[in-house]
Each structure stands twice: as structure tokens, then as C-alpha cells.
Amino acid sequence: MTEMRRALVLRRRPDGEPGPSHFEMTEHALPVPAAGEVLTRTIWLSIDPYMRGRLSDRASYAKPVQIGEVMTGESIGEVIASAAPAFAPGDIVLGSRGWETHSLSPAQQLVKLERHGPPLSTYLGVLGMPGVTAYTGMTDVGRVKAGETVVISAASGPVGSVAGQLAKRAGARVIGVAGGAEKCLWVQETLGFDDCIDHRGMDLRGALQAACPQGIDVYFENVGGGVQAAVIPMLNVFARVIFCGMVAQYNVDRPPPGPNLGFMIAKRVLMQGILVSDRPERFAEWRKLAAPWVEDGTLRYRETVVDGLENAPDALAQVLRGGNFGKMLVRVGHDPG
Amino acid sequence: MTEMRRALVLRRRPDGEPGPSHFEMTEHALPVPAAGEVLTRTIWLSIDPYMRGRLSDRASYAKPVQIGEVMTGESIGEVIASAAPAFAPGDIVLGSRGWETHSLSPAQQLVKLERHGPPLSTYLGVLGMPGVTAYTGMTDVGRVKAGETVVISAASGPVGSVAGQLAKRAGARVIGVAGGAEKCLWVQETLGFDDCIDHRGMDLRGALQAACPQGIDVYFENVGGGVQAAVIPMLNVFARVIFCGMVAQYNVDRPPPGPNLGFMIAKRVLMQGILVSDRPERFAEWRKLAAPWVEDGTLRYRETVVDGLENAPDALAQVLRGGNFGKMLVRVGHDPG
Numbered sequence: 001m002t003e004m005r006r007a008l009v010l011r012r013r014p015d016g017e018p019g020p021s022h023f024e025m026t027e028h029a030l031p032v033p034a035a036g037e038v039l040t041r042t043i044w045l046s047i048d049p050y051m052r053g054r055l056s057d058r059a060s061y062a063k064p065v066q067i068g069e070v071m072t073g074e075s076i077g078e079v080i081a082s083a084a085p086a087f088a089p090g091d092i093v094l095g096s097r098g099w100e101t102h103s104l105s106p107a108q109q110l111v112k113l114e115r116h117g118p119p120l121s122t123y124l125g126v127l128g129m130p131g132v133t134a135y136t137g138m139t140d141v142g143r144v145k146a147g148e149t150v151v152i153s154a155a156s157g158p159v160g161s162v163a164g165q166l167a168k169r170a171g172a173r174v175i176g177v178a179g180g181a182e183k184c185l186w187v188q189e190t191l192g193f194d195d196c197i198d199h200r201g202m203d204l205r206g207a208l209q210a211a212c213p214q215g216i217d218v219y220f221e222n223v224g225g226g227v228q229a230a231v232i233p234m235l236n237v238f239a240r241v242i243f244c245g246m247v248a249q250y251n252v253d254r255p256p257p258g259p260n261l262g263f264m265i266a267k268r269v270l271m272q273g274i275l276v277s278d279r280p281e282r283f284a285e286w287r288k289l290a291a292p293w294v295e296d297g298t299l300r301y302r303e304t305v306v307d308g309l310e311n312a313p314d315a316l317a318q319v320l321r322g323g324n325f326g327k328m329l330v331r332v333g334h335d336p337g
Numbered sequence: 338m339t340e341m342r343r344a345l346v347l348r349r350r351p352d353g354e355p356g357p358s359h360f361e362m363t364e365h366a367l368p369v370p371a372a373g374e375v376l377t378r379t380i381w382l383s384i385d386p387y388m389r390g391r392l393s394d395r396a397s398y399a400k401p402v403q404i405g406e407v408m409t410g411e412s413i414g415e416v417i418a419s420a421a422p423a424f425a426p427g428d429i430v431l432g433s434r435g436w437e438t439h440s441l442s443p444a445q446q447l448v449k450l451e452r453h454g455p456p457l458s459t460y461l462g463v464l465g466m467p468g469v470t471a472y473t474g475m476t477d478v479g480r481v482k483a484g485e486t487v488v489i490s491a492a493s494g495p496v497g498s499v500a501g502q503l504a505k506r507a508g509a510r511v512i513g514v515a516g517g518a519e520k521c522l523w524v525q526e527t528l529g530f531d532d533c534i535d536h537r538g539m540d541l542r543g544a545l546q547a548a549c550p551q552g553i554d555v556y557f558e559n560v561g562g563g564v565q566a567a568v569i570p571m572l573n574v575f576a577r578v579i580f581c582g583m584v585a586q587y588n589v590d591r592p593p594p595g596p597n598l599g600f601m602i603a604k605r606v607l608m609q610g611i612l613v614s615d616r617p618e619r620f621a622e623w624r625k626l627a628a629p630w631v632e633d634g635t636l637r638y639r640e641t642v643v644d645g646l647e648n649a650p651d652a653l654a655q656v657l658r659g660g661n662f663g664k665m666l667v668r669v670g671h672d673p674g
Contacts (some may be wrong), residue, residue, distance in 0.1 A: 243601035257594035262581035
């Protein structure tokens, strides 16, 4: 049986929640690398909330995928054929590719990974794009000082969990917000946050006020919606807000109004939107800094693994509903690590 | 006739627009300076939109004036008695004092001004708090680059007029927004902005789009309301928004909702609230930098002068309605300059 390249292409754009009906599985013969190209088989595929933007034709930082095109995404693969001197079969590589079992990539778009370091999947999560996002946001915007109060939404997610652990390392009081008792327990017990509030609870504002008696100095925004509305009135003078994601509204066509911005002046707040791809140099910097922490167990993470490329659309829908617990990954092929 | 110290004290807090009925004129014998104190007669009193905050008991950066207290404000005066070695009668000084004909101040709170430099009143406007505010906002947050598009609201006001002229010096395309044809004409013809839009016009959004075909890189926010709502969708990637004032809502008890903040991420916007008193070192820096520009006429400004301390409440109401044209000043006493 000849091995084929299977790929999920966008069939039609979702109105609200995306699902399997918006994609179609295609099958083609394996391509042959031209000079400078590398062919890989996919091992791990990353599923991230920002991908919702790629399914809309609204202009955003996430360039829309066109109908009939393979859905894009970061993946880790094993080289099976190479026409580039820097790569040989058996090498493990990280790159921006697609929802597909095999990828043909220009060599300069790939990063070679250590086979004997942290688990390969971590290069898509705690050591990958979400981890770098947390690191960049906390370093460039958050600038947390010891004793400050930091609130992290989507605290059990791959960005929030790293952001909060970095704030703890900086000596802050760190309060997570997450969906459900199980996640909250993990955020407190395993990640070591000082407290974690279930945003599905009855009284988010009251719980937040009880957990942050000194107000909020830094807010890492991953969700928007009611959590944002509860946090903003509690911001302290000179607070910093890192705008990383607003997943609560990614499936919404007409986002609701936001807060009156008078507080910006009264409190001299700094708010900044970040996008990890604006700072590509930070990826290698973060891998070098944090890989030892992953190996020695002082930087904790959690993964939700779904098997089979065909389940990627469901995995994305689950992430947008907050149904994942930690980093969402699709295992597309055998992990030799 | 013995000279008396007259002062306006807060009688009751306004609900909406403040006016004369909220203040009361009091009269007392002139105080005698104790060691380290200086007695001045007031020449110029500054009237600024932020003063509305002092009349509310809501916590804000502007500390509320209590009922029965003299209304606070910046003024320029002439020393008439001094018990501090650094000051002598006849000296002209600048300081944070009150709505009063005479002030007793600790010497260390006063700045001595040159009698033979720029007109004394400019130290409350273009060379004073509003000018420093514009300078700080443009330097610390705006960081305008040549060729960028900069929008300035309340462009004919003492902050906006300086902010826009600084952006012109940096080589930007500068669009003002002001209330009424007369102000717009002055902003374009005298200040040299590239365009100025009357926010009272029929189609603010359309006019702004026509004036900013490349989108908006920097917005200097002085007003809030409809101008803010029109600007935000036009912000470019990496835009900076300086939150300096939102005068459109200072008389409003329950400010309306603001924009959904999803754009912060999509456009990686930086928004920062500024307050000039957070950077006191900038006052002297700005006076040194800009006084030559005022003297050689390359930094333009305009003033609205109201005579008589008793008219200060009306002057404040006028500022909050946008009824002033340029810096609002009350002439309390004779200017020897």
C-alpha cells in the first residue's frame, strides 16, 4: 500500500462554532522535495484558539485560509525525505505547516528539535507558541514586581498556566480564573497559584474581590467577556493589561460593547495587545530558558491529546468552548521521542 | 482699605455641569507667612477640564475638594511677602494653589519664573501643565515616526495644539478634530495641521476616513465619546493611543459603554493613560525645550481670558462645554510682565 498525504481543507466558513462539516479530508500522493525542501510526516499538530480567525474572511492578524486550501497550523514532524543539506531523515522538526499527515516545507522555515530533551509535544505548548506568548506578554508588558497582584484568565490553558507561573517566579500574588472545579484545583495545587476562581460560579465579582484585596496590578487577558468586565473596575493605578486573547467572543459575529475607557486615565493603565509572531526571536530565547524548567519539573503543564487528524476540527471546537484541559494537541502519527 | 484675601470655596457638589451656585466667595484678612512660607497675590489662574474631577467625591486621580475648602488650581502670582530666603517681594512664581486672590505656600512648592521671557500666562498653558502633558504623552507613548498619521482630538485646546505641533515636528501627517469652523480654521492655518475635522459635522466617520487614507497610527485622546468611537476602527496595526482626557463625559454620572477590546489584539494596539503629575521632572525639561519656540513664534498657542476670580466657575463650565478657544485663564490680578 503506497503511503498517501491526507490533508484537511476548508470546505466552507463557519458562522458560529466550527466543526467537521466545515472541512474536507483530501488525499494525494506524497510530494517529492525539490532543492531546499524537506518532506516530513506529522507527529503532533497544535490546536489553538487563534485558529478561529483563520476561518473567517474578516481581516485579522490570522490571515484567512481560503476555501479549498489546507488549514494552517504549527506541527512537529519527522523528516522522511530531504533535499536540503541541513536536514536528514529521522530529524525532528518544528514548523508552521498545516492540518495534514505530511508536509513539504522550505528548510529555512523549520527548526530542528533535540530528540533527547523535553517531550516533543511540549515544543507546541509550554515551550512553543503559547509559552512564548506568555513569556513575551509578561516580560514586555506585565513587568510584574514582587508583591503585586496578578490575575490570569484561562489559567489552566497553555498560555495562562505559563504566564501565572512566571508571575509566581517574580514574587507576585497570582490569582487564576478558569472554568470548572477540576481546572481550578489543578491551577492551585499543581501550578501553585495563590487562588483560582471558577468563572462559572455564581458571583465572579465577589470572588475576585475576595481574592484580590489589594486590587489588581497585572491582568493577563485570554478570554474577554464577563471576566474582563469583572477585572477592569479592580485595576490599580499603573496597572498593566496584556491583551493576548478574547476567546469568549471568537465565535461571535457582532462582539458586544466593552468598558468605558475613562479608567485608562484615572488609573493611568497600560493596555497592550501582543502577538507572538511579532517577536520571532523570542522563540529560541524561551526554549533555552524554559527547557531546563520543564525537564526539572519546576514549570508545570498539562495536555489534552486527541488521536487522528480527522478529529482536528472537533478539537478546535472544543478549545473554543473551553473544553480542553491544558494544551490541545492532535496526535497525527507515532511519536518516536 | 485693608486688602483682603478672597477665595472661592466649594459649597455643594454639582450633579452635572458645575456653575457659580456650587461655589461661595469668602473673605479673610491676609495671612502672614511663617518661616519657609511665601505670600503671593494671584495674577493668572488656570482653568482645566480635569478640575471637574475635584468636584466629585468619586475617587479619581484628581483628589476631591471637600465642601467648605478652597477650590484647588495652578496659578501664577507675585510675591508680596516672604519668610523664605529663596523668594523676595516682586518675584513671579508658579505653583499649585487655589481659586483665591492671595496664596500662602511653602517655598519648596513654588517655581520662580523669568520676568523677561515668554508671557507669564504661557507658563500655565503652552509651557505649563497642558504643554507638558502633550510632550509627555507624545514622547512616552506616541513615539511618532515621520510619515505616520496622527489624530488629535480637542486639537485647538492647550494640550491638543501642542501635541499636534510636536507630531508635525516629527514629520507626521497630523489631523485635528475640533468643535466648529473657527477652531478648525485656526488649527489648519495657524498651527499648520494637515487637516482639521469639525466633530459637529454631519459625518465624522466619513470625514476622518477621507482625511486619513492610510489609517491612524497615533491617537491623542482628549475627548472620548463619538470621536473615540470613530477613531478606534481606523487604528493601524501597532497603533498607539494616548489617553489624556475624555472631557465629553466629565459631566456625565454614568458613562456609556466603550468599544469591544478585540481590536487590541488584532491590531496589537498600545493604549496608555497619562497624568502629568506622575512625571514632575518633565515640567522643567519642557520649559527649557519649548520656551525658545514660544519666543521665536514656532510653537503657537491661543488663550481665552476671563477677568475676575468670581468668574472662575463659569470659566470651568465653559471649558467642559468646549466653549473656550485655546487655554482658558482667569486674570485675577494685574500682570506686570
